[in-house]
Amino acid sequence: MTKTSIYLCLGALAAALAAAQPAQADPSPMEVRALLHKDFQAKGQATMSRVDQDDLQFLCTVAHNKPSAKRVKEMEAEQHAAIVYPADGKYMGDWTKGQKIAESGKGMTWKDKPGEQNGGSCYNCHQLSPKEASYGTVGPSLRGLGKKRGDGIEVQKYVYGKIYNSKASNLCSEMPRFGTSGTLTEEQIKDLTAYVLDPASPVNQ
């Protein structure tokens, strides 16, 4: 379903609901979107198209992050199919570069210059290296991940894919789709994969 067709369907649904019950109904995502277009303004790289939901954002919002098992399966498959894996078949880069990307919370806001390298904001939500005490807890701890799971090619591919599009394996996850959204480059995702899996990385010490 395209973005437009969702809103058309939703429009018809909202109209039907409004006709059926004069009492106050909860605002639909379409009404929220209309208000955001009225009350927000583009700034820097943050254009107004950002308030428009894609299919996944729409589904997770209306389903309170718990869509039916059937829809989850379908859409996770869609998200998975759109992951672009490196053409050279290598998933691990340089963990030392990965560390800097994991530490940086810069990128994609209206204050950040477009074209400058974005960070991954990893420490905002995850514990990684035991040397970094300032870490968030929104996501699971990734400390020692490589030690536990090894750094075999299948594990590498899984981690690469998770960073590229976390929603392919957990549809309404709070973690951004760093590859899909164009936040991180292939090389950066490789470096991050190395940071969590490389036996020499502080994450696995």
Add this chain to the structure above:
Amino acid sequence: MRRVSSRALLAGAALTVAASLVHADDTRKEIEKYQRMTAESSPVELWEMEGADLWKQKRGPHNVSLERCDLGMGPGVLKGAYAHLPRYFKDTGRVQDLESRLVTCMTTLQGFSEQEATKRVFGNADKPSDMEYLAAYVAGKSRGVKMQVSTKDPKEKAAYEMGKALFFYRAGPWDFSCASCHGHEGKRIRMQELPVLSSPKGARGTYTTWPGYRVSVSQLKTMQWRLNDCFRQQRFPEPKYASDATIALTMYMAVNANGATYRGPGTKR
């Protein structure tokens, strides 16, 4: 201010100590200690005093003060006004928060144009904004008053429901809603604990301490600024100042905080 700054430095040192600790329990204790220290050294009173002067000053094309401004409890009544905001105002036909209502008073009473009244709403460390002074002054007049925000008027109820829908609306390049950070109990971003603003517990603790003085930037920040900075980090475009969307979100949080005693303007990291 110099004395305050040196204390702020000391508090900053406490945070550095906190950051160097590994165990979560110790870290939490250090953060609490740091918060106590910053609260003790807060210069919030200075903002309130400046705000009181501004409130009484004759300004604008009409050369009148704001002393007849009606914040919902009647013209000039400040005691408890903030603890009852946002609310529906008949004269404007809108649900308004403190800041949008102050803009209304500046335009209707003092004769400023809306553009003039909102020209510089967010200040900086060198020069705070008039709005920040006024917000601190008015909010301070609700210290010790119980939050009691009404949803009786259909427009108030609609604003609350819209605020709730906005809170859970996921969009932007990173798929974030407000709830991505403020919807999960007991979570942190880096060292910052995140209040769950959709729950009474989280909203009560947090809403009742805004506006707030931020030690890290030596500035008092308003709720409109706070929402603006949240949306920046949500990777959204910028909310317009005192817009219906920002007021609806404020309404949602304020109603969730109902029953708690207002104890701001507070002190933040």
